[in-house]
Amino acid sequence: MNALKVKKMPNLPDASRPVTRMIETRQPAQISKTPRMQVIDLHAWFGKTEVLKGISMSIASRGSTAIIGPSGCGKSTFIRCLNRMHEVVRGARADGKVLLDGLDVYSPGVNPVRLREMVGMVFQKPNPFPMMSIRQNVLAGLKLQRIKRSDEDELVERVLRQAALWDEVKDILSRGGTTLSGGQQQRLCIARALALEPEVLLMDEPCSALDPIATGRIEELILELKSAYTIVIVTHNMQQAARVGDRTAFFCLGQLIEYNDTATIFTKPLNRQTEDYVTGRFG
Amino acid sequence: MTVQLTERPAGARTRASLADSRAAGAAGENAIHAICLLALILPLLLLCVLVLQAFLDGRDRLTWDFITGLPSRKAEAAGILPALLGSAYLMLLTAAIAIPIGIGAAIYLEEYTQPSRFASFIEVNISNLAGVPSIIYGLLGLEVFVRIMGMGRSLLAGACTLALMLLPMVIMASREALRSVSWSYREACYALGSDHWRMICKVILPMSLPGILTGIILSLARAIGETAPIITIGALAYVSFLPDSVNSSFTALPIQVFNWISNPKAAFHVNAAAGIIVLLTIMLLLNGLAIFLRAIYQRKAGQ
Numbered sequence: 001m002n003a004l005k006v007k008k009m010p011n012l013p014d015a016s017r018p019v020t021r022m023i024e025t026r027q028p029a030q031i032s033k034t035p036r037m038q039v040i041d042l043h044a045w046f047g048k049t050e051v052l053k054g055i056s057m058s059i060a061s062r063g064s065t066a067i068i069g070p071s072g073c074g075k076s077t078f079i080r081c082l083n084r085m086h087e088v089v090r091g092a093r094a095d096g097k098v099l100l101d102g103l104d105v106y107s108p109g110v111n112p113v114r115l116r117e118m119v120g121m122v123f124q125k126p127n128p129f130p131m132m133s134i135r136q137n138v139l140a141g142l143k144l145q146r147i148k149r150s151d152e153d154e155l156v157e158r159v160l161r162q163a164a165l166w167d168e169v170k171d172i173l174s175r176g177g178t179t180l181s182g183g184q185q186q187r188l189c190i191a192r193a194l195a196l197e198p199e200v201l202l203m204d205e206p207c208s209a210l211d212p213i214a215t216g217r218i219e220e221l222i223l224e225l226k227s228a229y230t231i232v233i234v235t236h237n238m239q240q241a242a243r244v245g246d247r248t249a250f251f252c253l254g255q256l257i258e259y260n261d262t263a264t265i266f267t268k269p270l271n272r273q274t275e276d277y278v279t280g281r282f283g
Numbered sequence: 284m285t286v287q288l289t290e291r292p293a294g295a296r297t298r299a300s301l302a303d304s305r306a307a308g309a310a311g312e313n314a315i316h317a318i319c320l321l322a323l324i325l326p327l328l329l330l331c332v333l334v335l336q337a338f339l340d341g342r343d344r345l346t347w348d349f350i351t352g353l354p355s356r357k358a359e360a361a362g363i364l365p366a367l368l369g370s371a372y373l374m375l376l377t378a379a380i381a382i383p384i385g386i387g388a389a390i391y392l393e394e395y396t397q398p399s400r401f402a403s404f405i406e407v408n409i410s411n412l413a414g415v416p417s418i419i420y421g422l423l424g425l426e427v428f429v430r431i432m433g434m435g436r437s438l439l440a441g442a443c444t445l446a447l448m449l450l451p452m453v454i455m456a457s458r459e460a461l462r463s464v465s466w467s468y469r470e471a472c473y474a475l476g477s478d479h480w481r482m483i484c485k486v487i488l489p490m491s492l493p494g495i496l497t498g499i500i501l502s503l504a505r506a507i508g509e510t511a512p513i514i515t516i517g518a519l520a521y522v523s524f525l526p527d528s529v530n531s532s533f534t535a536l537p538i539q540v541f542n543w544i545s546n547p548k549a550a551f552h553v554n555a556a557a558g559i560i561v562l563l564t565i566m567l568l569l570n571g572l573a574i575f576l577r578a579i580y581q582r583k584a585g586q
Contacts, residue, residue: 083474085470085473085474088470088473113477113478114476116474116476117475117476120475123471125467127465127470127471129468129471129486131486131489140475140485140486141475141476141477143485144472144481144482144485145475145477192471192475193474193475
């Protein structure tokens with residue numbers, strides 16, 4: 001079983017294999033051309049420090065958008081602005097427009113709580129709630145929003161299957177969520193986000209706390225989910241961006257340097273900085 | 284620019300420093316070890332002597348009749364039931380008042396205030412209040428609850444006074460527990476579309492409950508032994524009836540013990556010792572309960 005998993009995992013970072021090869025072997029994804037989210041001149045601050053200096057980009061419906069860049073370039077801040085998680089931190093604020101299906105999420109009438117229901121998020125460190133069972137963790141979003149559903153059992157099974165976790169936990173649903181391994185916990189967190197049936201799923205370095213095998217599982221999962229969801233994934237692992245991203249954006253020092261098809265970014269980037277970064281000469 | 288690296292024979296430094304630390308470190312290390320051990324043993328020994336003394340003095344009077352009996356002028360016939368029940372009711376009432384207010388205040392301070400001068404002013408004052416001598420709370424209770432609010436020398440007035448005394452401790456313990464919940468769980472809640480209050484109810488409070496409970500129980504254990512404030516507000520020393528409502532006058536265990544100790548007849552001193560054993564037992568049980576609850580929740584959290 002384990003050996004099979006390792007074998008199934010296609011693209012472990014491998015220096016001998018150029019990144020381009022990986023992209024060519026990947027199935028071309030069906031990307032619809034209508035933008036799901038559109039960011040217009042987004043600025044963000046922590047206190048007096050400006051961490052995003054005017055970002056404009058659009059995120060296509062369905063498919064995955066990878067965001068890469070050196071540490072501190074504002075890539076995490078950027079996706080946290082997409083569901084208004086940035087402003088949760090004391091002293092943080094954002095300015096600009098973020099349109100979800102044409103509606104500005106920063107306009108005064110928008111309740112950030114409702115927004116986050118539609119734009120789900122998975123974090124760097126797996127964080128299932130310790131006092132809740134696996135099942136309760138999956139349903140946590142509904143509970144936190146006082147949503148009652150009669151088909152909870154089916155929902156739990158469906159999203160756990162979507163998160164590729166069902167077979168591993170179907171007999172231990174009442175066990176604590178934190179008894180699982182790191183990779184399973186992260187998939188549980190993905191299931192927890194999926195249970196709210198979000199329009200967009202944001203992932204903030206979802207694999208950086210995981211080992212290569214768990215990382216492979218999560219990447220497979222992202223490849224599956226992107227056919228149904230709009231996924232934005234921040235990663236500091238360029239191979240990962242190459243493997244899971246349909247489109248890739250390169251951020252540096254709070255600015256969007258280049259944004260294009262993943263293949264273009266990694267093979268013939270237009271910008272010198274991007275080229276230096278993806279070839280490992282800086283970053 | 285090249286840096287000149289000084290060459291050293293391999294292992295020379297290792298040998299020198301290892302030998303050094305073994306020679307010089309050992310004596311000082313042992314001395315500190317001994318001092319710390321002494322610091323541990325001394326108070327424990329004193330405590331043991333005290334408990335043993337009380338036990339040896341009081342064990343003859345420690346019978347069921349003593350626990351269920353009413354006070355009497357004859358030492359042999361005297362019991363502690365009114366005091367025991369008085370203490371129990373007092374604790375229940377105190378807890379009922381102090382817990383909701385204390386946790387509420389902690390939630391407000393920890394979750395809803397922005398850091399400001401006012402907030403830090405309140406914070407400093409709560410810490411100061413925890414250190415105010417209990418007699419001062421007694422005097423405050425006497426003036427405010429007994430006289431101004433007209434509660435009289437009742438159980439309710441006593442409970443209010445004790446609750447007031449416990450509040451700073453309950454608030455501080457609860458805040459500490461609330462603060463210890465990792466930021467990543469709050470983030471997770473927000474990302475799941477939770478509003479602030481739901482997050483507190485469903486995630487933050489359950490996760491900080493062990494800490495809050497421990498704080499509450501430990502402060503209740505302190506309150507049950509408090510004598511000064513309830514003497515000040517006028518608990519009676521000799522009560523031959525059981526309290527029947529929150530407005531009835533009462534006595535409590537520490538007062539009963541104090542009363543017996545100050546009695547010139549030696550026979551009453553035996554009663555006092557027996558009373559002390561009962562009081563200590565209750566405190567130990569409460570502390571044990573605190574540890575037990577914490578262990579249960581920690582196991583549940585770490586599953």
